[in-house]
Ligand code: SF4
């Protein structure tokens with residue numbers, strides 16, 4: 001990639017954040033990417049220095065800078081640990097936006113965005129989400145927003161959610177959805193196209209007369225709950241499937257297993273949903289639940305987010321393997337995001353660990369009569 005000096009139009013607004021970093025290095029103790037990279041450009045403080053250098057045009061966006069800024073999973077754990085409360089993720093994402101606007105973009109991310117713009121999903125699949133799952137959208141009280149990963153790459157979670165809603169007698173439908181826009185936003189694509197995705201999705205939900213949209217993907221949920229309202233009206237209730245299930249009377253058969261739970265970063269640190277999935281796990285008769293040492297707001301990232309999975313699969317799986325090792329005491333490692341499930345399974349492959357990795361909805365469906 002040619003070395004380009006970028007216009008810091010977006011970074012300019014966060015100059016104070018970059019200058020607030022005191023270089024204390026506390027972020028080193030939690031950054032999952034730093035564990036894999038091992039030197040300062042791979043941790044929050046290094047990313048703040050590089051972003052400032054881009055803004056000041058002291059450095060070009062050469063390969064090493066692009067790599068450092070795109071190896072951040074946007075997990076937000078550094079922000080929790082940072083004594084100066086630097087908005088690291090915002091800075092990293094602004095730096096990406098400025099690089100993309102200046103024509104600097106990783107080929108794997110470009111392909112993903114091109115697929116979304118052309119087909120409405122990052123995988124380049126040519127059928128709609130409902131078609132992929134053999135469903136016909138209609139009007140209903142509850143709309144299940146499946147998300148591209150569950151629809152096209154990990155259909156077990158989507159099928160389980162559909163099955164659960166059927167067993168509970170819910171008046172539900174699949175939606176005429178398109179990509180929620182999360183991956184575009186994470187890799188730094190322009191706001192105009194991200195907002196267009198938001199508008200299409202809100203219209204689809206409205207057109208189907210849905211009062212409540214339920215999400216099984218943590219990334220899609222975060223977009224609708226936290227990001228959409230900044231740009232568009234969201235005139236319906238938004239709930240993650242764990243929140244939906246926590247409110248239900250579930251008749252679950254006994255499960256004599258040791259369970260633990262991995263908090264997806266988008267659901268936990270980014271959206272504040274910690275209690276609901278644990279409340280659902282507490283409904284399994286006979287199950288023994290134990291937290292991993294790093295849990296809830298201190299949860300370790302699975303390594304899959306922020307575009308790292310598609311651009312740096314080696315680093316992504318290295319991080320995932322560390323997370324799977326944390327769950328070595330458990331029979332089942334449960335999480336609540338199809339993207340985390342996919343990445344943790346890849347990490348498991350590397351370690352030869354015995355722990356079963358499963359989405360919460362699959363476990364519920366398996367035990368639900
Ligand atoms: S913890 Fe915060 S202030 Fe300290 S080096 Fe990291 S980003 Fe900078």
Ligand code: SF4
Pocket residue numbers: 030031032033034042043044047071072073074075076077078079088089
């Ligand atoms: S958001 Fe996560 S991966 Fe990125 S710098 Fe912070 S701790 Fe590291």
